[in-house]
Amino acid sequence: AQSVTQLDSHVSVSEGTPVLLRCNYSSSYSPSLFWYVQHPNKGLQLLLKYTSAATLVKGINGFEAEFKKSETSFHLTKPSAHMSDAAEYFCVVSDRGGYQKVTFGTGTKLQVIP
Amino acid sequence: GAVVSQHPSRVICKSGTSVKIECRSLDFQATTMFWYRQFPKKSLMLMATSNEGSKATYEQGVEKDKFLINHASLTLSTLTVTSAHPEDSSFYICSAYSGGARTDTQYFGPGTRLTVL
Numbered sequence: 001a002q003s004v005t006q007l008d009s010h011v012s013v014s015e016g017t018p019v020l021l022r023c024n025y026s027s028s029y030s031p032s033l034f035w036y037v038q039h040p041n042k043g044l045q046l047l048l049k050y051t052s053a054a055t056l057v058k059g060i061n062g063f064e065a066e067f068k069k070s071e072t073s074f075h076l077t078k079p080s081a082h083m084s085d086a087a088e089y090f091c092v093v094s095d096r097g098g099y100q101k102v103t104f105g106t107g108t109k110l111q112v113i114p
Numbered sequence: 115g116a117v118v119s120q121h122p123s124r125v126i127c128k129s130g131t132s133v134k135i136e137c138r139s140l141d142f143q144a145t146t147m148f149w150y151r152q153f154p155k156k157s158l159m160l161m162a163t164s165n166e167g168s169k170a171t172y173e174q175g176v177e178k179d180k181f182l183i184n185h186a187s188l189t190l191s192t193l194t195v196t197s198a199h200p201e202d203s204s205f206y207i208c209s210a211y212s213g214g215a216r217t218d219t220q221y222f223g224p225g226t227r228l229t230v231l
Contacts, residue, residue: 036222043120043207043224044158090157101148102220104157 002027004093006105014113019078021108023065023091026072033074034092034102035065044090050074061085086112117141118210120223127198128231135193135226137208143188144210148220149181152205164191198230 007022025031032051036044048059055067065076074091091105117140127133137147146165150158162183164170170183180202182194191210195202205227209220 034219041225041227044209044222046219046221049219101160101163106157 118223124227147191
């Protein structure tokens with residue numbers, strides 16, 4: 001069984017300040033973990049993924065996430081928020097890779113204040 | 115690369131009619147496609163898993179006779195909402211998976227907004 005918990009439903013940051021979106025997971029096997037971003041009325045775009053290689057994963061648009069097995073966490077960070085980062089972010093877990101069923105977190109809405 | 119399209123992007127229909135949504139992988143062959151439904155301000159709910167040339171596997175609580183899925187080729191899957199009702203109004207998103215060189219990532223389409231009047 002697998003599950004994912006996004007600890008914050010809403011995060012608000014000022015433009016130019018760091019972003020931290022938290023995600024904790026539960027998995028019976030070695031998981032694959034993903035972060036997707038969804039802008040209003042749009043589909044999902046893959047930001048980054050972890051599939052048992054390097055624990056620090058760098059993605060697009062300056063985002064990165066660190067897989068911490070001991071903490072069962074996969075938090076998403078960005079050093080400096082941009083207005084265009086305002087969107088909904090989903091943490092996703094898959095027990096055996098993306099081709100198996102994935103489980104979505106409930107999402108975190110990121111607001112960027114000018 | 116790894117582009118998935120959906121058509122139409124939005125559709126409005128009358129109650130009782132059927133609506134077909136297409137999901138295409140444009141630059142790769144998708145052995146498996148998934149269909150999700152997203153309610154307003156909610157996360158994605160997996161409806162069914164579709165493998166090319168075989169019957170779809172539906173999640174518990176999803177009516178297979180209402181949501182017909184066909185995966186006729188490695189680049190196309192369709193979702194038909196039969197006898198649509200207002201409660202079927204939602205955002206439907208497909209994703210496509212291809213193993214091998216494309217690794218194990220699901221690539222998502224842009225979604226289809228269905229409004230049933």
